[in-house]
Amino acid sequence: MAQVSDKVMVELRNVDKFYGANKVVKNLNLQIREGEFLTMLGPSGCGKTTTLRMIAGFEAVTSGAVIIEGENVGNKAPYQRNVNTVFQNYALFPHMNVYDNIAFGLTEKKVKKEEIRQRVGEMLSLVQMDGYEKRMPSQLSGGQKQRVAIARALVNRPKVLLLDEPLGALDLKLRKQMQVELKHLQRQLGITFVYVTHDQEESLTMSDRIAVMNNGILEQIGPPDKIYNQPATKFVADFIGESNILEASVGSVDGDSLNVIFETGSAEVSAAGFSQDEMVYISVRPEKLKCSAAAVPGFNLRGTVKEHIYVGSIIKTIIELPNGQDLKMSLLAGTPLIAPGEVVWVYWEKDGTVVLHTHEETLYNLIEQVPKIEVSV
Amino acid sequence: MNTVTPPLVSFRAEATASEKRMALSRSIPLFLMVGPVILWLLIFVAAPLVYILVISFMKKGTYGGVVASLNFQNYLRIYDPLYLKIFFVSIVIALATTVLCLVLGYPFAYIIARARDRNKSILLSLIMLPFWTNSLIRTYGWIILLRTNGTFNTLLQSTHLVFRPLQMLYTNGAVMVGMVYTLFPFMVLPLYSSIEKLDRSLLEAANDLGAKPRRAFWRVTLPLTVPGVFAGCIQVFIPTLGYFFISDLLGGGNSVLVGNLIRNQFLAARDWPFGAALSILLIVFTIVLMRVYKHFGGSLENIT
Ligand SMILES: Nc1ncnc2c1ncn2[C@@H]1O[C@H](COP(=O)(O)OP(=O)(O)OP(=O)(O)O)[C@@H](O)[C@H]1O
Ligand SMILES: [Mg+2]
Numbered sequence: 167m168a169q170v171s172d173k174v175m176v177e178l179r180n181v182d183k184f185y186g187a188n189k190v191v192k193n194l195n196l197q198i199r200e201g202e203f204l205t206m207l208g209p210s211g212c213g214k215t216t217t218l219r220m221i222a223g224f225e226a227v228t229s230g231a232v233i234i235e236g237e238n239v240g241n242k243a244p245y246q247r248n249v250n251t252v253f254q255n256y257a258l259f260p261h262m263n264v265y266d267n268i269a270f271g272l273t274e275k276k277v278k279k280e281e282i283r284q285r286v287g288e289m290l291s292l293v294q295m296d297g298y299e300k301r302m303p304s305q306l307s308g309g310q311k312q313r314v315a316i317a318r319a320l321v322n323r324p325k326v327l328l329l330d331e332p333l334g335a336l337d338l339k340l341r342k343q344m345q346v347e348l349k350h351l352q353r354q355l356g357i358t359f360v361y362v363t364h365d366q367e368e369s370l371t372m373s374d375r376i377a378v379m380n381n382g383i384l385e386q387i388g389p390p391d392k393i394y395n396q397p398a399t400k401f402v403a404d405f406i407g408e409s410n411i412l413e414a415s416v417g418s419v420d421g422d423s424l425n426v427i428f429e430t431g432s433a434e435v436s437a438a439g440f441s442q443d444e445m446v447y448i449s450v451r452p453e454k455l456k457c458s459a460a461a462v463p464g465f466n467l468r469g470t471v472k473e474h475i476y477v478g479s480i481i482k483t484i485i486e487l488p489n490g491q492d493l494k495m496s497l498l499a500g501t502p503l504i505a506p507g508e509v510v511w512v513y514w515e516k517d518g519t520v521v522l523h524t525h526e527e528t529l530y531n532l533i534e535q536v537p538k539i540e541v542s543v
Numbered sequence: 544m545n546t547v548t549p550p551l552v553s554f555r556a557e558a559t560a561s562e563k564r565m566a567l568s569r570s571i572p573l574f575l576m577v578g579p580v581i582l583w584l585l586i587f588v589a590a591p592l593v594y595i596l597v598i599s600f601m602k603k604g605t606y607g608g609v610v611a612s613l614n615f616q617n618y619l620r621i622y623d624p625l626y627l628k629i630f631f632v633s634i635v636i637a638l639a640t641t642v643l644c645l646v647l648g649y650p651f652a653y654i655i656a657r658a659r660d661r662n663k664s665i666l667l668s669l670i671m672l673p674f675w676t677n678s679l680i681r682t683y684g685w686i687i688l689l690r691t692n693g694t695f696n697t698l699l700q701s702t703h704l705v706f707r708p709l710q711m712l713y714t715n716g717a718v719m720v721g722m723v724y725t726l727f728p729f730m731v732l733p734l735y736s737s738i739e740k741l742d743r744s745l746l747e748a749a750n751d752l753g754a755k756p757r758r759a760f761w762r763v764t765l766p767l768t769v770p771g772v773f774a775g776c777i778q779v780f781i782p783t784l785g786y787f788f789i790s791d792l793l794g795g796g797n798s799v800l801v802g803n804l805i806r807n808q809f810l811a812a813r814d815w816p817f818g819a820a821l822s823i824l825l826i827v828f829t830i831v832l833m834r835v836y837k838h839f840g841g842s843l844e845n846i847t
Pocket of ligand 1: 185208209212213214215216217364
């Protein structure tokens with residue numbers, strides 16, 4: 167079992183990327199450590215693939231530096247970098263059989279025939295594809311192609327493996343199975359994985375750390391539990407798992423305790439670093455949200471139970487606030503339910519909330535709202 | 544083509560036209576759709592072919608025409624060294640034309656396929672442009688360029704590169720220039736479409752696995768565009784054997800190719816049975832080539 171070391175394997179320093187006038191990666195700073203499984207997570211079009219391609223060398227950075235093992239690789243071609251890529255569409259060579267596909271990188275490096283045979287054989291058993299040497303890619307299922315693509319990259323013993331949504335084309339069951347296998351493989355080999363996905367569940371189960379991207383910006387980077395429990399921005403809170411996000415203003419500050427005022431109520435929350443009258447977001451996970459027929463100390467927020475939705479072993483209850491906002495509450499099946507239409511007091515577990523500044527957002531809004539200067543002649 | 548079309552060309556054209564019609568037939572009752580097609584094929588493809596086949600086994604009449612008497616004399620006559628030489632020269636010229644077209648056409652097709660969309664359509668229409676003018680007239684254009692007091696010789700002399708005008712027209716070289724010029728688009732278009740279809744991530748994968756661009760070309764691009772290479776070669780090679788008007792105009796009497804030989808048997812020597820036998824031989828040769836092409840995984844759809 168390999169461990170994540172302190173050595174920085176890949177570093178992105180102040181990386182900007184423009185396509186024409188379109189800035190798709192904005193001042194990205196990222197350090198990926200040796201043996202780490204790092205996931206880049208974010209919605210479609212946020213710049214994940216672009217970032218991966220800059221590490222692989224398929225795209226040049228507009229400004230900033232890509233540093234691999236302490237060396238700036240800015241002017242190195244993909245074939246000169248000690249990284250390999252597993253492409254989203256596998257990109258297996260259709261005119262070569264499985265053996266020749268996997269052997270491709272080794273023949274390019276002029277490795278001896280005998281050694282190639284041995285290493286390809288090892289890879290085939292590693293990805294459980296023994297006996298498939300002679301098959302052509304067109305004769306393989308999606309999952310098998312995936313394994314071959316991984317073997318073809320790993321046989322080169324790269325320091326870093328880049329994977330761009332490698333499981334995107336597989337059905338749910340195979341996907342789950344491959345997630346476990348990939349994770350084992352990575353632990354077993356101790357290779358640094360940079361894994362791109364837009365599936366937040368996948369990222370939570372597989373990663374050592376998750377880098378959440380949005381719109382070309384790195385919103386937060388950290389271990390899965392930290393990302394889940396302490397989202398740094400409203401976007402992260404919203405994107406990872408489900409969240410109820412309430413707008414509020416800080417009424418009073420008392421040490422680590424804030425009194426926040428909603429449009430239709432108020433609550434006591436614990437958080438540091440906020441000042442009076444500041445606008446904030448309160449993010450509450452559905453499993454931390456509770457309701458009761460009687461008022462709960464520290465909370466002054468009421469809503470109407472709207473409906474119950476059964477989702478397997480849990481029940482989602484929707485509570486509507488007087489201003490029309492819906493809150494989601496999840497309960498284990500079997501919990502007594504409150505009839506729809508009843509008015510209830512809403513509260514939450516103290517440790518289940520995150521208070522977020524809104525001023526980052528305000529800043530962006532301000533930039534976008536800078537009036538155009540009209541030049542009169 | 545305004546000149547007499549060799550039978551095998553019309554045969555190929557009909558085959559693809561009928562395939563297209565087959566695709567339509569799902570919506571229309573079978574006999575309504577297939578009936579006219581079969582009739583058409585019978586009258587314009589099968590009947591002439593059968594006619595040619597039949598007379599190839601007959602004898603020439605004293606004053607032209609055909610005399611019915613079954614014999615293989617026409618086929619045996621082809622073994623005459625004179626005719627064998629014509630076949631040999633034709634095949635050499637056709638091969639050379641094909642190779643030249645391929646060597647010039649591949650980079651050309653590659654550049655078009657990798658150009659930006661806007662430039663792509665401009666370049667493609669430049670390739671297609673000559674199709675819209677008469678090929679006979681374009682061949683006459685080459686005479687003006689190549690003849691003794693023509694454009695090239697005038698240029699060469701005025702720049703004192705040569706002292707005496709070069710004999711360029713009426714050589715096998717001139718015939719090949721004309722062939723390459725006329726058939727170039729038939730090479731470029733199938734090459735273009737196969738290079739265009741090539742998934743770029745395959746080249747990135749090759750680069751990623753340590754292959755420099757040149758290696759990636761030999762190991763990935765070229766093997767995957769072989770269908771285009773085959774299709775282009777067949778589309779250049781076969782017409783070269785039959786385009787007698789080019790060797791007539793640019794080769795003068797010095798260059799007699801199979802196409803000219805067949806044309807002469809029908810029109811000048813009035814020996815239809817021998818002309819028919821030569822045609823049948825050419826058709827069989829073409830069919831063999833197509834078989835070989837298909838054997839190596841070529842699809843007839845690439846040949847348009
Ligand atoms: N070659 C290109 N030319 C111009 N714009 C591009 C190019 N490639 C990507 N983009 C743009 O850059 C942005 C980021 O694209 P990227 O492919 O990195 O997104 P992504 O996060 O990988 O998304 P997805 O999850 O859909 O794969 C998008 O707005 C995209 O339109
Ligand atoms: Mg992507």
